[in-house]
Amino acid sequence: MADENIPERDADPADYDAIIIGGGPGGATAAWYLAKAGKRALVLEKETFPRFHVGESLLPYNMPIFREMDLVPKLKEAGFMEKFGAQFLLPRGDRKAQFAFGNGRFATEPMSYQVERSKFDEVLLRHAEAAGAEVREGTAVKDYQIEEGEGVTVTAQNGGPPEEFRARFLVDASGTANFTGNREGLKELYEHHRKVAIYGHYRGVTLPEDRTRGDILIYRLENAWFWFIPLSDDRVSLGLVVDRSTFKERDLSPEALFDETVRRCPLLAERLADAERTMPLRTIADFSYRNRRLVSPHLVRVGDAAGFLDPIFSSGVYLAMMTGKLGAEGICEAIDGGNALNAALKRYEKTTWRYMKSYFEMIENFYRQPFFELLVQPDHRLRLADAVVALLAGQMEGGWAVRWRLRLFFLLVKLQARFPVVERFKIE
Numbered sequence: 001m002a003d004e005n006i007p008e009r010d011a012d013p014a015d016y017d018a019i020i021i022g023g024g025p026g027g028a029t030a031a032w033y034l035a036k037a038g039k040r041a042l043v044l045e046k047e048t049f050p051r052f053h054v055g056e057s058l059l060p061y062n063m064p065i066f067r068e069m070d071l072v073p074k075l076k077e078a079g080f081m082e083k084f085g086a087q088f089l090l091p092r093g094d095r096k097a098q099f100a101f102g103n104g105r106f107a108t109e110p111m112s113y114q115v116e117r118s119k120f121d122e123v124l125l126r127h128a129e130a131a132g133a134e135v136r137e138g139t140a141v142k143d144y145q146i147e148e149g150e151g152v153t154v155t156a157q158n159g160g161p162p163e164e165f166r167a168r169f170l171v172d173a174s175g176t177a178n179f180t181g182n183r184e185g186l187k188e189l190y191e192h193h194r195k196v197a198i199y200g201h202y203r204g205v206t207l208p209e210d211r212t213r214g215d216i217l218i219y220r221l222e223n224a225w226f227w228f229i230p231l232s233d234d235r236v237s238l239g240l241v242v243d244r245s246t247f248k249e250r251d252l253s254p255e256a257l258f259d260e261t262v263r264r265c266p267l268l269a270e271r272l273a274d275a276e277r278t279m280p281l282r283t284i285a286d287f288s289y290r291n292r293r294l295v296s297p298h299l300v301r302v303g304d305a306a307g308f309l310d311p312i313f314s315s316g317v318y319l320a321m322m323t324g325k326l327g328a329e330g331i332c333e334a335i336d337g338g339n340a341l342n343a344a345l346k347r348y349e350k351t352t353w354r355y356m357k358s359y360f361e362m363i364e365n366f367y368r369q370p371f372f373e374l375l376v377q378p379d380h381r382l383r384l385a386d387a388v389v390a391l392l393a394g395q396m397e398g399g400w401a402v403r404w405r406l407r408l409f410f411l412l413v414k415l416q417a418r419f420p421v422v423e424r425f426k427i428e
Contacts (some may be wrong), residue, residue, distance in 0.1 A: 016166070019152065029124070030324035031131075083216065091268070195286070226262075244286065303319065
């Protein structure tokens with residue numbers, strides 16, 4: 001393979017080894033790994049932290065990254081809600097699937113956290129800064145130019161005149177703004193999976209006193225679902241996801257559709273009876289996509305700037321941090337080898353696509369009723385549910401023992417649609 005070369009460091013006019021667009025989990029993680037490897041990293045973040053962000057439920061396989069980054073003490077100090085499991089429930093509570101991550105045969109991480117993202121993201125960004133990364137908040141990237149064999153020039157602005165910065169590599173961690181992917185026309189929507197999410201925070205919801213207190217709850221309706229994420233003793237994040245077509249056909253305001261759908265879910269409505277909404281509802285639409293290319297000479301896309309998936313399985317922060325780590329490691333290897341694009345970065349691209357494909361297959365199946373019928377009526381003999389739990393926990397390298405069970409589970413979903421493998425029932 002003929003790699004494109006970049007100049008040796010002593011002849012390099014670049015100010016930095018890498019410029020990172022965005023200081024969210026993907027960008028902060030990449031910055032931390034680059035800084036710990038002795039690379040000069042600059043984070044350009046358009047907002048000033050702390051700032052609100054959705055995506056508050058973390059996966060157990062975030063924990064190995066947290067330990068590697070020595071973040072666990074700071075997360076404990078921040079007082080985030082511990083999360084030991086996930087529950088999938090029907091509107092009246094007559095059927096449910098309850099998973100404890102520590103009970104799965106194929107996953108070794110028993111817990112994670114539910115986090116208020118404004119606080120969590122600031123902890124992560126400050127951690128990268130403490131490791132040696134330079135962070136400039138309130139600084140919006142306006143343009144970038146990649147020069148083959150040289151590096152990248154980034155133009156950014158912080159209230160005053162535009163400034164230019166040079167680096168060997170550009171890391172796009174711009175989130176769903178997808179800065180470089182949109183500029184290069186790489187974004188591909190999942191056309192058959194176009195959704196609208198309406199979400200906000202509530203307080204005054206009573207939580208259980210046992211280890212299920214921090215569980216994420218998924219309320220499954222006929223053509224919609226809610227997430228219920230405990231953030232603290234007195235606050236939860238609640239979100240509704242519906243088909244884009246349903247949202248248009250109903251011709252209701254987001255708040256009216258949200259409240260009407262809550263009433264269709266008696267189990268949730270009861271829990272919210274004495275609750276108070278603490279913020280206006282927010283809306284995001286058509287959010288599932290991926291970019292056709294994740295790496296090119298001098299450029300790496302991580303986190304939501306690589307692709308964004310339906311939030312049903314809470315994979316967002318995990319994939320952001322994992323891709324930030326792997327992308328940074330590939331960049332370090334490229335810099336040390338004098339390359340603008342190397343085998344490690346190409347492996348990173350393939351690995352990221354594989355992770356996203358695995359999650360999207362699970363997401364697509366979730367919207368089919370046979371999937372839910374099998375999920376709440378598992379056959380424990382083959383431990384298929386354990387394979388599902390492993391993926392829900394973020395175990396992406398479970399090997400053949402997990403892969404064949406997932407393949408069989410998805411085959412049974414198809415069979416259930418034609419020939420009942422387990423009892424069929426109505427969701428509403």
